[in-house]
Amino acid sequence: MLPNNSLVTAHFVSSIEEQSPSQSGVILHRSMQFMLALIIILSALMLVPDYAWSSDSAVATEAVAEELTDNKPAPVMGPRDYRQIGSMSSRSFVWVIAQLHLFLAAFVLAVPLFVTVIEWIGVKTGDQRYDDMAHEFMKVSMTAYSLTALFGGTLAFSLFLLYPTFMGYMMEVFGNQVMVYALLFFLESGVLYVYYYSWYALRYGNKKYVHLTLGVLLNGVGTTLLFVANAWATFMMAPSGVDDAGVVTGGIWDIMRGPLWNPVNLHRFVANIAFGGAIVGAYAGYKMLSARTMEQRAHYDWMGYTSNFIAVLAFLPLPFAGYWLMAEIYAYSQQMGITAMGGILAWLFIVQAVLIGTILLAANYYLWNGMSRCEGSGRYTWLIKFIAVTLVVSFLIWVTPHTLILSAQEIATLGGSHHPLLGPFGIMPAKNIAVNLMLIGTFLSFQLYRRSDKVITVPWANFGNALMVAIYLVAIANVIFLGVYYGYFTNTVYKVGSSVAQVISTLIVIVSGVVIDTMMFKGAKTLPVKWGQISNRGVYALFALPIAFTWLMALMGYVRSSVRTHWHVYTVMKDNSVDNFIPNIGHAGNMMTVATISFLALVLFIFWVASLGDTKQAKPVSVPAQNPAQ
């Protein structure tokens, strides 16, 4: 490399230093506020009392009742109601197509969400780099958009071809609502293209606010699209607005606003952001590894860090959204809940544990490696090995299965279907301890990372540090005590009750950590951050994250869909096809892998097309005119 390379780096580093003091802090705060606001709005939506709709829906119900007095019940499905393409399993075909459509749609809906936030941060901080990054994110999602539509169309056609009677019934139930969806899609496309192509036309001053408004509009339409489509899936899981025989009795609001609609809305919305963040993180990671200059590398390092930050931040509230969804499923039908959590699908949660463990380990590994960007990180490196050991041990406990189906020979060798030593690790209290310790450990990594570029100057720094250490230690002790004592020495009710206190312990650590840090960082001195100074090995965490996310999404989507067991529309329309059984986990895993690898190929195509736009062919030099001597 040429000597001026380090000059470029130095320049870039210093230019970042100027703006970096509260850079990550700004993103943290802005995006946290944004997420929080959205979660609050969504929760509020759920809490809107029934009478808010009731006047509407009462009228609608009457109108519908008059209009459609000859409503038909859900058809009873026979062999003639199913078709096949050749000898291919219809379920497998629709499975992969639907999964690919959902992957792409999640990505395409999520990217504009954080792009608008990043664009807004750019306006607020006056930092041009945010704007450039937002635009680059958008560019990646443009190709994905048309692919989403293509797979959506293919999915619709294959459903109508392979499940004509079922789709007929769905059309009867949802009626004109599907055209609203189509209309929204037109609107989404229009706003998306204007938003993307007007980026540089509406860049400064008041025009920028016009552009930001477009971004908000785009996300409004996109999120509505998501919610409209979610209603179809949640109707199939927990039908509302129809009677026991499937005859439509309510208006479209009654049909859409089933018990699971809002929980799924929230869960998908938040998960999409995590997923989208992880994918663009991989994009940045790839660009970084193939960078030829330190300046490029620094840019993509920063971009990867930001994407990863978005992904992990959105990932953390997901368990709570998932908990709400599961609670609503139990409230709707205990049977459905137990089928998911304690029945045949329960094994899938072992796989889920492996995936979430992978995600947490990758996120931590990335943070630890990223600490090498800051000179001040040397103060904390001794702690990393303890966090690493805690994470790995907790992870192993978490994936220790509870009961294994073994042959008699294996049981005899093992001395019981529970291992005498490992057995106690397989039960829920041990897993609760493990999960909470993993979350606490991850937050500690995150906190150390944030502290590694700062020198704290507030006068009460010693007390603040002592308090933070005390909170960590007491929280860990509390989590372990609650788990061991209530988990192993008292009855089930206490076991469940104490797990709530464990989760609250973890939340106290996170909340107090954020609060104490925010107060301690006031007036803190900032050490330089050298973007690009992260080992290439560390960058691979940026690939591990989206792969695990993608597979996890396929897995949880499968669970969500499978809890219907042998019903197309739960309790209303039986699935009498040859595929009405729940396949074994291996088969399901293979299907998820087919979907994930296909998606991987599509993502590569998307990245390639995105970089194609930057590639300019050199103008051919007119050779014959001058013929230099050789």
Add this chain to the structure above:
Amino acid sequence: MTTNTNSQSQSLQDEDLLKQGKIPVIFKVLSFAVLMVFVFTGIANLLPQVEGQAPKDIKVDLGALTMETYIAMGETLFSGKGTCTLCHNNLGRAPDILALNMEETAVERLSVEDYKGDAKNSEQYFLESMVDPSKYVVPGYGKAGEPSPMPTIDKAPIGLTQIEMGAIIAFLQAKDGGEPTVDLPTDAPAVEETVATTEPPKPAANAEEVLLKNGCTACHAVLDSPSTIGPNLKDIGARSSREEIRESIINPAAVIAEGFPPIMPANFADKMMVKELEMVVDFLVASEDSTQTDAPKETEMKGE
């Protein structure tokens, strides 16, 4: 993980970081991704592979139905198609029907003041609690003022028929030694639904085979096993009644023998066929003396 980078090694490190290596980045990243996906797939394939079959229509010859087979059918339905054991187990979600003496419990419930239903005897009470579960919610379960969390059994998604509910009532009445009062179905519907398992199961030939198949010998001293992980079963017949033994297999957590860890799997009742369960119970009831030999090999056992 070297974090203390000093400025001297700075430019050198930059060069190292930008080094592309011989293998193209795209290839490395792809291999990494595919490898990860295969690890996840591998884990999914390592777990127990079970298919969940939808209930299938099976013809039951009503003419050949005896009260015994009717009770057995009820027991199968109770943990199978009826999905009763999902909640009615020892986890506190709903009354633990298998642990309670249901005949006595029904009489008790009918006599309490809060009971507002129309049932006059246990048969009617069982039926009422299935078709109209909110009529009477047992204190301590469900939420005040809200309908019972129990689904209506003759409606979707469970949708048991009258005959099937009758079988369950017969099972509930008979399981604690009572006499079923339900009438055997004789007439009309020739098509009857029962639960189909993945493969038509073949019952074991004798109790020994059942014990070995289910790995009982791994923990318990029984047959020629000297294991002390679980209670000795060679003299169980002398210590426990037939009902207690059956209960301990179906619902091991109900009574944990002192000094032993509560680790016995709760799913043996699901894995065994009714016939197999009864064979094991019969066998254990007969095992009365630990010094006597049930099998010739057993003599040289144990150093407890």
Add this chain to the structure above:
Amino acid sequence: MPNEPCQKCVSQKERKMNNLKNWVLSFVIAIAVFYTMDHAIMSMQGLPLKVDMTPAQ
């Protein structure tokens, strides 16, 4: 920490004492917070905290 206020006017011993006070106070606060939280959460679920080590039934 290099930015301790008024480092000169505080003797070594006093600083040690201050440090000790910091730690003790911190742990007292943390333990109080978590203990109260345990109590609150468990009693909200109708489960009074009890330290009774008899094994589960």
